[in-house]
Each structure stands twice: as structure tokens, then as C-alpha cells.
Amino acid sequence: MINYFKLAYRNLGRHRRRSFLSGLALALGTALLMFIAAFFQGEMRSAMESTLRLNSGHLQVRDADYDPDKLSVAWDYLVENPMQIAAQIQTLDVVQTATPRLFASGIVSVRDESVGVQIIGIDPASPANDPYRTLTAGEFLTADDREGILIGYPLAQSLRLSVGDTLTLLVNTADGSVDQQPFTVRGIFTTGTTAYDKGIVFLPLAKAQAFSGAGDRASIIFVLLKDREQAEAVAAAISSPNYQVKTWRELNQLLVLVNDFSDAYLVVINLIILGVTVTVIVNTLLMSVFERTREIGILSAIGMKGHQIITLFLAEAFLLAAGGVTAGTLIGWAASAYFGKVGIYFGDLGLSADMLLEDRIYTVLTFDAAVNLIITAFVITLLASLYPARMASRMEPVEALHSAQ
Amino acid sequence: MEVAKLTDVTRIYKVGQVETRALNGINLTIESGEFTSLVGPSGSGKTTLLQLIGCLDQPTSGSVVINGKETTGLNRNQRADLRKGTIGFVFQFFALIPTLTAYENVEMPLLLNGKSAAERRRRVMELLEAVGMADRANNRPDQLSGGQQQRVAVARALATNPKLILADEPTANLDTENGEQVMEIMKKLNRETGTTFVFATHDPRVIKYANRVVTLQDGVIVKDAPGNGKS
Numbered sequence: 147m148i149n150y151f152k153l154a155y156r157n158l159g160r161h162r163r164r165s166f167l168s169g170l171a172l173a174l175g176t177a178l179l180m181f182i183a184a185f186f187q188g189e190m191r192s193a194m195e196s197t198l199r200l201n202s203g204h205l206q207v208r209d210a211d212y213d214p215d216k217l218s219v220a221w222d223y224l225v226e227n228p229m230q231i232a233a234q235i236q237t238l239d240v241v242q243t244a245t246p247r248l249f250a251s252g253i254v255s256v257r258d259e260s261v262g263v264q265i266i267g268i269d270p271a272s273p274a275n276d277p278y279r280t281l282t283a284g285e286f287l288t289a290d291d292r293e294g295i296l297i298g299y300p301l302a303q304s305l306r307l308s309v310g311d312t313l314t315l316l317v318n319t320a321d322g323s324v325d326q327q328p329f330t331v332r333g334i335f336t337t338g339t340t341a342y343d344k345g346i347v348f349l350p351l352a353k354a355q356a357f358s359g360a361g362d363r364a365s366i367i368f369v370l371l372k373d374r375e376q377a378e379a380v381a382a383a384i385s386s387p388n389y390q391v392k393t394w395r396e397l398n399q400l401l402v403l404v405n406d407f408s409d410a411y412l413v414v415i416n417l418i419i420l421g422v423t424v425t426v427i428v429n430t431l432l433m434s435v436f437e438r439t440r441e442i443g444i445l446s447a448i449g450m451k452g453h454q455i456i457t458l459f460l461a462e463a464f465l466l467a468a469g470g471v472t473a474g475t476l477i478g479w480a481a482s483a484y485f486g487k488v489g490i491y492f493g494d495l496g497l498s499a500d501m502l503l504e505d506r507i508y509t510v511l512t513f514d515a516a517v518n519l520i521i522t523a524f525v526i527t528l529l530a531s532l533y534p535a536r537m538a539s540r541m542e543p544v545e546a547l548h549s550a551q
Numbered sequence: 552m553e554v555a556k557l558t559d560v561t562r563i564y565k566v567g568q569v570e571t572r573a574l575n576g577i578n579l580t581i582e583s584g585e586f587t588s589l590v591g592p593s594g595s596g597k598t599t600l601l602q603l604i605g606c607l608d609q610p611t612s613g614s615v616v617i618n619g620k621e622t623t624g625l626n627r628n629q630r631a632d633l634r635k636g637t638i639g640f641v642f643q644f645f646a647l648i649p650t651l652t653a654y655e656n657v658e659m660p661l662l663l664n665g666k667s668a669a670e671r672r673r674r675v676m677e678l679l680e681a682v683g684m685a686d687r688a689n690n691r692p693d694q695l696s697g698g699q700q701q702r703v704a705v706a707r708a709l710a711t712n713p714k715l716i717l718a719d720e721p722t723a724n725l726d727t728e729n730g731e732q733v734m735e736i737m738k739k740l741n742r743e744t745g746t747t748f749v750f751a752t753h754d755p756r757v758i759k760y761a762n763r764v765v766t767l768q769d770g771v772i773v774k775d776a777p778g779n780g781k782s
């Protein structure tokens with residue numbers, strides 16, 4: 147057996163700098179691919195997580211007439227007996243938690259400033275509200291608190307509110323009028339998602355119902371499942387003529403679309419990066435074929451066949467690919483791991499609640515994505531190298547010998 | 552026995568509109584054990600003829616039979632197969648693979664012929680010994696003089712015990728002493744192993760070793776006479 151790798155290694159060693167640079171190009175390309183994949187993954191996960199956890203849940207039970215954009219608490223739009231329905235849904239095995247929520251529109255005023263907000267009445271005891279339990283100051287709400295309010299960190303900042311301060315909250319009530327009442331800031335929460343935190347205030351459900359005149363009704367039952375892929379099945383199981391059930395897919399059509407597109411988008415980016423990288427490798431190999439025309443002629447004259455010449459050049463490509471992809475994987479993995487811990491700060495991108503993104507995006511490099519990229523980079527490099535390799539193998543020995551005399 | 556038999560061989564090169572009739576109706580038979588020189592002025596077709604005998608190239612018309620096998624119509628790989636093991640080459644330039652040591656250069660045709668490691672080792676050392684290069688086995692070509700490189704090239708040409716060795720101006724880039732040395736080695740191998748040698752050359756130092764001298768002019772054989780070389 148001819149040791150093609152030994153030959154290839156020595157041939158690469160002839161032009162160390164050139165081999166190094168083309169390996170480096172492949173390394174950087176691979177690293178970039180990994181990082182972008184990790185970024186996309188992190189971004190989509192963050193968007194999904196934030197949007198589902200903070201906003202839509204996996205399932206929502208609503209009154210058939212409910213219009214989420216109006217935030218109306220008119221009784222026609224609300225679910226009756228929400229506690230009972232929530233308790234029933236909660237009994238299902240696949241359900242993690244189900245809790246009623248009341249949404250109303252309001253205005254917070256302090257001194258001479260006022261800001262429009264969404265008032266959410268929550269059951270403080272429900273684990274569904276854990277995402278709001280991270281406080282920068284103060285304490286979380288209790289169910290029987292009649293004067294306390296929980297506000298978001300960005301709102302507290304802009305209105306210069308601290309724990310213990312008093313604000314005036316104005317609400318659009320069920321009968322279409324407005325009511326107002328002073329509340330004391332009990333706590334300041336942060337979900338890490340400014341777009342969300344800046345426009346939300348929380349009241350205990352009972353207080354919110356009384357304040358807005360919603361009786362014992364709720365806008366939705368917010369349901370989290372143990373596995374969100376079960377949403378359709380659970381929706382079918384709990385369907386009832388008294389209310390409608392919406393799944394997270396229906397509630398987040400934009401997000402689902404973006405998520406689906408992101409894969410296609412990623413493929414395009416990958417192809418562009420790989421295209422550039424592979425051009426460098428192919429160029430290196432082509433140069434090497436042209437420089438070694440005479441040598442190829444000699445090998446051919448002493449009986450080396452076409453496929454053996456192809457193997458020789460592919461072995462060079464293989465070594466370049468192995469070195470480049472390995473180094474690139476290490477760099478890409480290190481960068482993804484680092485930014486997976488530290489995150490990349492984007493701040494409030496001003497996205498709506500349809501697609502929430504945390505202020506920091508944490509890169510997530512999945513094993514599958516990494517393996518896919520490694521294989522893709524490798525295979526594409528080798529495939530592209532077939533062109534120069536075949537070219538070398540097709541040289542007629544006479545012409546090859548002539549060309550350098 | 553006939554090692555090579557060319558019948559009515561013509562080779563026309565076409566470059567753009569210009570046709571060059573490099574060989575014109577050549578009939579030539581090379582018998583086993585010959586030590587033959589192809590001579591003639593520059594451009595007379597010596598290299599072209601060697602390339603046809605060596606199956607590196609194909610005639611425009613006519614037939615080339617090597618070792619009893621018709622070669623016209625063979626594809627690139629079939630010709631490579633025919634060459635390896637049957638024909639060895641020594642070129643004017645020192646055609647060693649620069650990344651391989653002297654040892655590895657001589658070993659390459661044996662590798663291509665699928666010889667075992669032990670056999671390769673024995674054969675390579677034997678050949679390097681024969682051309683006086685055993686002590687430089689591990690040197691790369693750039694660490695060898697032109698004459699030394701050419702001796703390694705001769706060893707490589709002989710590696711697979713080919714019936715026929717074709718050498719195109721093997722001494723052209725060598726000084727007198729090195730040239731003579733290389734010729735002595737080839738002559739000795741010819742005598743001891745019966746390997747057939749065909750040279751294309753202008754060099755009188757080569758011609759004087761030949762036992763047959765074929766003279767070409769404008770692609771035609773104008774003279775075919777015994778040489779002065781002692782067999």
C-alpha cells in the first residue's frame with residue numbers, strides 16, 4: 147500500500163505557510179459556522195422560551211369571544227369559573243401547571259408622569275409565575291394583598307420608583323368606565339427581557355378582579371405542559387363548548403414561522419461561508435496541481451494510475467480538512483461555550499410580545515449541530531477537492547513532462 | 552525476442568493551424584538486450600519516438616507493439632498499467648519526486664506494483680548499491696548532486712526489473728565524469744541483467760557505449776547501424 151498520507155503530509159509541508167493559511171481559512175470558516183449555528187439556536191431558544199414562558203404559555207383557555215388585543219374585562223369576553231377549570235386541567239398528567247390570569251389595560255401615574263401598562267392579575271402561589279419571581283428589590287405579591295403591586299425593573303427606572311413608593315393605577319373596568327386607586331410598590335421584578343418588563347404590572351388575581359369589576363372571572367387559563375409537543379393532544383382532550391383552547395403554535399404564528407425559516411436561513415448562511423472557505427482550499431490545491439505538473443507526469447510515467455493520483459490529492463485535502471475543521475471546531479466550541487455563559491448583550495430590541503427576546507442571547511451549541519457542521523465542512527471540502535484532483539489525474543504524461551522542460 | 556516493434560508509425564503534432572510531422576513512417580524493432588542510441592539533429596523526432604515506445608504518447612497512425620502487446624487504442628490507465636513493470640524511464644532533467652528520499656523514490660514503482668515490504672527493502676538497497684548511492688539512501692533530491700540524482704533515477708527505472716529502459720538525454724545535464732559514471736552503470740546493468748536500453752542523445756559519450764545507433768532526420772530513420780559499444 148502506498149502511504150498517501152505520508153506523501154500528502156510532505157507535499158503540504160513544501161509550502162508550509164500556504165498550507166497553514168488555507169487550513170486557517172477552513173478553521174475560521176468552521177468556527178464561524180459553529181458560532182452562527184450556536185447563536186441562532188440560542189436566539190430561537192430564547193425567543194421560544196421567553197415568549198412561551200412569559201407570555202403565551204403552551205395552552206390558553208379563553209372565552210369564545212375573547213379578543214386578546216382589546217384587553218377588555220367586559221364579562222362577555224371572560225371565562226367563567228376559572229379556578230375550577232384550572233383545577234380540572236391541572237389534574238391531567240401531562241400538565242405542569244394551569245392558572246387563571248386576568249388582563250386589563252391601565253395607566254400608572256406617579257407625580258406628573260404616566261405610562262400605559264398591561265395589568266395582569268395572577269395567582270401568586272402558582273408556579274406558572276416563577277419567571278416573575280426574580281426581584282431586584284422588595285418582595286413578591288401575596289394572594290390577599292389589597293394594596294400591593296409588582297412592577298418591572300425598566301418601569302421602576304423610568305418612573306424612579308422604589309419599593310414602598312406609592313403610585314396611582316388607573317384601570318378600564320368591565321362596565322366600560324375607569325377606576326383608580328393608589329398602590330404600594332411591593333417588589334420590582336426582572337425577567338431579563340426588557341421588552342416585556344417595561345409594560346407589565348402584576349396584582350393578585352382577587353384584587354385585579356375586584357378593582358376592574360371582573361367578578362370572579364378571568365381572561366385566560368394559562369397552561370404549561372411538561373412537553374409542549376403535547377399541546378394539540380391536550381387541547382383536544384380539554385375542549386369544551388364553554389370556551390376555546392388555543393395552542394402555543396396558534397398563539398405564536400409569527401414565532402413559529404420565524405423558527406421554521408431560521409433553519410433555511412441558516413443553511414443559506416452556511417453555504418455562503420463554506421463556499422468562501424472551500425474556494426480557498428480548492429485554490430490551494432489547484433496551485434499545487436499546476437506547480438507539480440511535471441511531478442504528476444513522472445508518477446504517471448512510472449505507472450501511477452488516475453485514481454491513485456486522485457487519491458494523492460484527496461489525501462492532501464483530507465489533511466487540510468482534518469486540521470482546519472478540528473481547529474475550527476475547537477475555536478467555535480470555545481466561543482460558543484464562552485458566550486453561552488456570558489451571553490451577548492443586545493438590550494431591548496423593541497420587539498413586541500409576539501416574539502420576546504431576552505436582553506442577552508446565550509449561544510447554545512448542540513451536539514447535533516456541531517456534528518452536522520463538522521461532517522458538512524469535511525464532506526464539502528473533499529467534494530470540492532475532487533475537481534483539482536481529477537484535473538491532475540487527467541493530465542497526459544507527455545504533456546505533463548513537457549510543460550516544465 | 553522483440554521488446555518493441557513499431558510499424559509505419561507517424562506522429563503529427565497540431566498546434567493551432569500548424570501541423571508538425573514529428574515522425575513519418577517509422578519502422579523499428581528493438582530486440583531484447585540491445586543498448587541502442589537514437590541520434591539526430593535537434594527536432595528530428597528522438598524524444599517523440601521514445602515517448603511512443605514508452606506508451607507515454609500515442610501515434611497518429613501506425614502500430615506500436617510492446618512486449619508482444621498492441622498498444623494503440625489503450626486508454627490512459629491501461630497504458631499506465633503496461634508501463635509499470637515493463638518500461639522504466641530516465642529523463643534528461645533529474646526527475647525525482649522532491650518530497651521523497653532517494654530510497655523512497657526508488658521504492659515508488661515497487662509500491663505501485665504491490666511488492667511486499669521485505670521485497671521492496673531488499674530490492675531498493677540492491678539497486679542503490681548498484682548505482683553507488685546506498686550511503687545516500689535517506690537524502691532528499693535537493694541534497695544530492697545532479698549526477699547523484701541521475702543515478703537514483705536509473706535505480707528507480709530499474710526497480711521493477713523492466714524489460715526496457717528508455718532514457719532521454721540522460722547525460723545532458725551532467726559533467727563528463729558524472730556522465731561517464733551513469734553510462735558505465737547502465738552498461739553494466741545491460742550486460743549483467745540483459746535489460747534493454749534505448750537512449751535519445753546528442754552526446755558522443757553516450758553514443759560510444761551503444762551497440763546500435765539509429766539516426767533520425769526530419770522524422771525519418773536515415774541510418775541504422777551497429778555501434779562501437781562492446782556488448
Ligand SMILES: Nc1ncnc2c1ncn2[C@@H]1O[C@H](COP(=O)(O)OP(=O)(O)OP(=O)(O)O)[C@@H](O)[C@H]1O
Binds near residue numbers: 548571591596
Ligand atoms: N508537444 C508538441 N507539440 C507540438 N510540436 C511538438 C511537440 N513535441 C515536439 N514537437 C515537434 O516535433 C518535432 C520533433 O520533436 P522532438 O522533441 O521529438 O525532437 P528531438 O529530436 O527530441 O529534438 P531535441 O534533440 O532538441 O530534443 C519538432 O519539430 C518539435 O518542434
Ligand SMILES: [Mg+2]
Binds near residue numbers: 597598599719751
Ligand atoms: Mg528531445
